[in-house]
Amino acid sequence: MTRGARAPCTEDGCERTYAIDPRRKTTLCRQHASALFAQDPARNAKLSKAMTEKHADPQWKALRAPSCAAAGRKLAANEEFTARNREHMRRVGQKYGGSVKGSESRKLAGQKVTATTLAHIPLEYRADYRALMISGRVRKPERVRLINDLVKADQKRFESTGKLPQLEREKRRKS
Numbered sequence: 001m002t003r004g005a006r007a008p009c010t011e012d013g014c015e016r017t018y019a020i021d022p023r024r025k026t027t028l029c030r031q032h033a034s035a036l037f038a039q040d041p042a043r044n045a046k047l048s049k050a051m052t053e054k055h056a057d058p059q060w061k062a063l064r065a066p067s068c069a070a071a072g073r074k075l076a077a078n079e080e081f082t083a084r085n086r087e088h089m090r091r092v093g094q095k096y097g098g099s100v101k102g103s104e105s106r107k108l109a110g111q112k113v114t115a116t117t118l119a120h121i122p123l124e125y126r127a128d129y130r131a132l133m134i135s136g137r138v139r140k141p142e143r144v145r146l147i148n149d150l151v152k153a154d155q156k157r158f159e160s161t162g163k164l165p166q167l168e169r170e171k172r173r174k175s
């Protein structure tokens, strides 16, 4: 095989080529191969974990801050991005505003995100926690403290009355 030989991308309608290399695992051009790898959940989980770990280091975070801010400004100036983001935030607003639209799989995905982000909040207190969150007046540590206080108060009440106040609240919400 001659050095520098190239082969056409096998993706339909793609006219790009890639350099032939026995180590290559695909017959796609660089762009199409990247798009394919970007869909791999295991790879994304690994990258996400690495990023979270890096951000836990204050020094690394401080070092990255200026370029993160610059990237934010660049995005804010990008009209296509802001339009897409506006549409996304509108959907988020609809979701938290009560009228949930979207396919079943989207709703399920939303529930999974909630289960992850609210993992520290017991199920029957999540509606209360979310209400605090939406109000925007209480920051996260305070929200968690308020909910923990509520859990303790409910427990006390249960010990003296045998009733679960959290279940009564849930029932009221549903009726």
Ligand SMILES: [Zn+2]
Residues within 6 Å of the ligand: 009, 010, 011, 014, 015, 016, 028, 029, 030, 031, 032
């Ligand atoms: Zn291609």
